Amino acid sequence: xxxxxxxxxxxxxxxxxxxxxxxxxxxxxxxxxxxxxxxxxxxxxxxxxxxxxxxxxxxxxxxxxxxxxxxxxxxxxxxxxxxxxxxxxxxxxxxxxxxxxxxxxxxxxxxxxxxxxxxxxxxxxxxxxxxxxxxxxxxxxxxxxxxxxxxxxxxxxxxxxxxxxxxxxxxxxxxxxxxxxxxxxxxxxxxxxxxxxxxxxxxxxxxxxxxxxxxxxxxxxxxxxxxxxxxxxxxxxxxxxxxxxxxxxxxxxxxxxxxxxxxxxxxxxxxxxxxxxxxxxxxxxxxxxxxxxxxxxxxxxxxxxxxxxxxxxxxxxxxxxxxxxxxxxxxxxxxxxxxxxxxxxxxxxxxxxxxxxxxxxxxxxxxxxxxxxxxxxxxxxxxxxxxxxxxxxxxxxxxxxxxxxxxxxxxxxxxxxxxxxxxxxxxxxxxxxxxxxxxxxxxxxxxxxxxxxxxxxxxxxxxxxxxxxxxxxxxxxxxxxxxxxxxxxxxxxxxxxxxxxxxxxxxxxxxxxxxxxxxxxxxxxxxxxx
Amino acid sequence: xxxxxxxxxxxxxxxxxxxxxxxxxxxxxxxxxxxxxxxxxxxxxxxxxxxxxxxxxxxxxxxxxxxxxxxxxxxxxxxxxxxxxxxxxxxxxxxxxxxxxxxxxxxxxxxxxxxxxxxxxxxxxxxxxxxxxxxxxxxxxxxxxxxxxxxxxx
Numbered sequence: 001x002x003x004x005x006x007x008x009x010x011x012x013x014x015x016x017x018x019x020x021x022x023x024x025x026x027x028x029x030x031x032x033x034x035x036x037x038x039x040x041x042x043x044x045x046x047x048x049x050x051x052x053x054x055x056x057x058x059x060x061x062x063x064x065x066x067x068x069x070x071x072x073x074x075x076x077x078x079x080x081x082x083x084x085x086x087x088x089x090x091x092x093x094x095x096x097x098x099x100x101x102x103x104x105x106x107x108x109x110x111x112x113x114x115x116x117x118x119x120x121x122x123x124x125x126x127x128x129x130x131x132x133x134x135x136x137x138x139x140x141x142x143x144x145x146x147x148x149x150x151x152x153x154x155x156x157x158x159x160x161x162x163x164x165x166x167x168x169x170x171x172x173x174x175x176x177x178x179x180x181x182x183x184x185x186x187x188x189x190x191x192x193x194x195x196x197x198x199x200x201x202x203x204x205x206x207x208x209x210x211x212x213x214x215x216x217x218x219x220x221x222x223x224x225x226x227x228x229x230x231x232x233x234x235x236x237x238x239x240x241x242x243x244x245x246x247x248x249x250x251x252x253x254x255x256x257x258x259x260x261x262x263x264x265x266x267x268x269x270x271x272x273x274x275x276x277x278x279x280x281x282x283x284x285x286x287x288x289x290x291x292x293x294x295x296x297x298x299x300x301x302x303x304x305x306x307x308x309x310x311x312x313x314x315x316x317x318x319x320x321x322x323x324x325x326x327x328x329x330x331x332x333x334x335x336x337x338x339x340x341x342x343x344x345x346x347x348x349x350x351x352x353x354x355x356x357x358x359x360x361x362x363x364x365x366x367x368x369x370x371x372x373x374x375x376x377x378x379x380x381x382x383x384x385x386x387x388x389x390x391x392x393x394x395x396x397x398x399x400x401x402x403x404x405x406x407x408x409x410x411x412x413x414x415x416x417x418x419x420x421x422x423x424x425x426x427x428x429x430x431x432x433x434x435x436x437x438x439x440x441x442x443x444x445x446x447x448x449x450x451x452x453x454x455x456x457x458x459x460x461x462x463x464x465x466x467x468x469x470x471x472x473x474x475x476x477x478x479x480x481x482x483x484x485x486x487x488x489x490x491x492x493x494x495x496x497x498x499x500x501x502x503x504x505x506x507x508x509x510x511x512x513x514x515x516x517x518x519x520x521x522x523x524x525x526x527x528x529x530x
Numbered sequence: 531x532x533x534x535x536x537x538x539x540x541x542x543x544x545x546x547x548x549x550x551x552x553x554x555x556x557x558x559x560x561x562x563x564x565x566x567x568x569x570x571x572x573x574x575x576x577x578x579x580x581x582x583x584x585x586x587x588x589x590x591x592x593x594x595x596x597x598x599x600x601x602x603x604x605x606x607x608x609x610x611x612x613x614x615x616x617x618x619x620x621x622x623x624x625x626x627x628x629x630x631x632x633x634x635x636x637x638x639x640x641x642x643x644x645x646x647x648x649x650x651x652x653x654x655x656x657x658x659x660x661x662x663x664x665x666x667x668x669x670x671x672x673x674x675x676x677x678x679x680x681x682x683x684x
């Protein structure tokens with residue numbers, strides 16, 4: 001006779017447990033969690049480095065470190081914040097949310113996904129190991145070239161440059177694997193009925209990001225490899241003494257480096273409108289306009305790179321081209337800003353922590369964008385280049401525009417991921433401390449730059465002392481206030497008020513139809529999008 | 531992933547492919563065109579070491595897309611035909627067909643060594659796993675229950 005046995009299992013027996021779960025997992029939520037955890041740890045590591053720098057800059061003169069170590073901290077801080085904090089955070093959200101948002105059971109290439117993550121810890125070790133080796137008398141510390149690796153300094157640098165080159169290779173492989181995975185997932189695994197123009201904005205942001213990574217990572221990989229061969233194998237790609245061209249490296253690096261800014265920001269521009277519509281309790285304004293703007297920004301981002309080195313010397317037509325094309329990016333960005341504000345317009349708004357971060361983000365990122373327009377002006381850039389004005393500008397873009405956006409996303413999705421509500425009072429305290437101390441850190445730097453203080457120098461003239469002191473004190477408040485963020489996340493993971501499935505009253509999308517936290521495997525029934 | 535119901539006494543599990551077969555080609559051609567345009571530009575400028583990295587990337591993309599394309603028609607099915615339970619498993623160039631006697635077939639839902647829950651169908655010492663690639667735990671439980679109904683001896 002025929003028999004059927006249906007066993008019942010507890011949720012905890014449904015997947016491997018312990019360390020093996022994390023080492024071997026191919027589950028998109030596990031991998032997303034690992035990316036986000038790694039990102040948070042590296043954010044604290046990179047942040048600690050910059051506090052060392054701000055302590056040194058608290059007053060003129062050399063107090064705490066020699067100039068070479070100062071430069072090492074600056075270079076590694078930037079590489080860690082860009083590659084090991086901001087990018088993995090966005091990738092963590094992608095892993096967690098893209099399958100949920102498009103109704104897929106997992107990412108298209110789960111094993112590749114696992115490899116993509118596990119390349120990150122070795123690269124973080126490669127970036128920071130030279131510091132430790134130097135303590136034992138091996139080598140002369142990490143790379144001291146800034147994150148841009150410019151030759152001839154990088155050709156003459158110590159083994160820290162080699163470590164950083166290999167770290168960049170690993171990070172690049174990880175990014176390419178992740179991008180291919182996201183592209184195949186978004187193209188081939190959308191739920192029935194989910195056409196491209198019904199895809200959530202976050203998925204759109206990531207799709208364009210993935211294409212940008214695929215287009216630009218080989219150029220970066222080629223550039224740093226050529227640097228490596230110049231250093232050790234007798235080539236002269238960038239060595240002027242051997243007939244090479246150091247400016248060529250700048251072209252190669254910034255062909256990747258400028259799109260990298262958008263690689264960091266596009267995923268944030270993807271979920272910001274979703275947060276705005278949730279807490280404005282009205283539909284997103286201008287979905288199509290936003291999608292087309294994201295595509296336009298992505299496409300334009302790979303044709304404007306040379307504005308990062310106007311002062312290196314270029315023919316006037318090239319200067320004009322890169323100036324006008326850079327300024328033209330502000331047009332689709334203006335469309336985005338208009339749509340974000342219009343989404344809030346006459347909405348039934350409430351200001352929970354994700355919304356606070358989002359509104360703060362719009363204002364501060366707006367300042368970052370507008371100061372970028374100033375730098376895009378060839379004539380003005382001659383004065384501002386390599387000054388603290390640039391430092392302040394890109395921190396408004398990447399800290400406010402990137403990290404504060406990520407924080408908005410964390411508060412928005414944390415209840416969905418963990419099944420618990422975070423502490424709202426602590427969240428709001430975190431926001432206000434962050435927003436105020438961030439401005440107090442970087443507004444003085446705009447003025448320092450305008451007054452002529454150069455970046456990447458550990459000492460400065462007495463006239464800059466007061467503003468540097470304000471900036472340093474505020475930077476420490478900014479750094480310490482992030483401990484509230486860490487505490488809030490850990491306490492939310494451990495417990496707290498139970499989150500509902502929808503979590504937020506105005507939340508819409510497939511991810512909010514699942515339980516909080518979602519089951520280990522995402523959709524038990526294929527959702528259909530109408 | 532799609533699971534069809536037992537209409538006509540056939541249950542089919544297959545991935546949901548939102549990209550058409552020609553879409554795979556256009557996706558690859560699009561990425562290839564962009565990447566090769568950029569690469570050629572830099573190679574002409576003297577940075578020829580961009581080429582191997584771009585080439586490697588395109589090869590990986592081609593392999594991944596080809597793999598997805600070749601598995602476009604993969605499926606697993608269970609058919610109840612007269613007194614037989616027929617299980618078919620198709621995965622690019624690999625077609626397996628198992629026939630069990632309906633009155634003796636056993637459908638078991640149990641944990642595998644890696645901790646996932648799997649459906650096993652078999653009789654007389656021969657057993658195969660069903661739906662391991664396309665359906666998740668909840669679906670496996672519902673399919674097992676559905677099979678229990680369908681296999682009822684009237």
